[in-house]
Amino acid sequence: MTGAAGQRVRRGRPDRRLQTRKALLDAARKLFAERGIHGAALDDVAHTAGLTKGAVYSNFAGKPDLVLALLDECVTSAPRLHGRWLDASDEDRLLAQLLAEFWLYGMRDGAAGWRVAEWAENQRREIARKIAARDGTGPEGKAPEDGEAGPGASAGGGSEPGEEAARRATLAMAMEMGLALQHLLDPDRVPAEVYRSGMELVLGPKPRR
Template sequence: MTDTRGERTRRPSGGSTRARPGRREQTRSALLTAAERLWAERGIHGASLDDIAAAAGLTKGAVYSNFAGKTDLLLALMERFTADRNTDVCEELRAAEEDTDHTGRSSPRHDTDDRPRRLALLLVEFWLYGMRDYAAGWRIADWYAERRAQMASELDPTDDIAPDDRATLTLALDMGLALQHLLDPTRVPTDLYKTGKTLMRGN
């Protein structure tokens, strides 16, 4: 009977354990979404963990039960935004433009809910945060190194430039052109990225 009671007590526990990841993922998702919006609007130093928790309708305790701190939340957001390592900011900006009405100055850069614009802003925020915080900086640098390595592994070798160097230049082109385009969409079209990527990546 002891064994039977033990089995009965383990079964509800197992069901509860299976249910917890769903609630935990919902909480994490809400916090990441709030961080994404606030950090894009205000910058990382302009929105505290308290602000993020409040925007998500949660307490600060919920933040620390899911993330070790601001840097951990920041890295989780990077991974969420760039889970697809083939995603290019410029290509997303171009796709967003194709879905909008072209009316001169009315461009995606004025839409605070535009994902490509948020992505560009957040990547800049991540870089600035890493430049100011040594502990965060090397972790962010490692993340970029992994992304470059993944990109390089997909490139065919050439006689002129090593795949690692081409991946570095392609990533720099993507971000640099995206930032110029967001400020000056008419004179810096995203189509330039396709030309530059062809030169750097050979495809």
């Protein structure tokens, strides 16, 4: 078919495929958080999305492919943690549950594991750069000016932090992940204030303006 009507048909098919893929990812996000990755079958994902199991296989090679696609989407749409779960909104609680599921899945599956590890490393680097900028623990012993890469700049921009900042960033990430899970499981005995106090010990108090 040619002309404007034909163009509408050709445009509509990719749009429908994207909508189907999004519906499957949204269903997987909900079920994986509620039941765990191993507890949610592809039949369940298809049913929740209002689709057939054939729709799953027309968009994903199988369950591992679906899991990795959802991981990529979560990492892209929520690239930073930094205490987001303190708000305890439904979306942030869901993200924390999904990250725990991805972490466990990554420990069992190498293809998922390196993506989870890469995401965590990016988080650590960002925290380490903030530490270096805050207290002058960068490679030259001073924080770079705003907008200036400075000595030891990385390819992605910014200055590579020193070893001390990197260690503290690793501790901060451990608290970010560990305390998030403890707080969401038992908020009364692991209140948000524990996270704030711990981060201040690791990162140092916020500088006064």
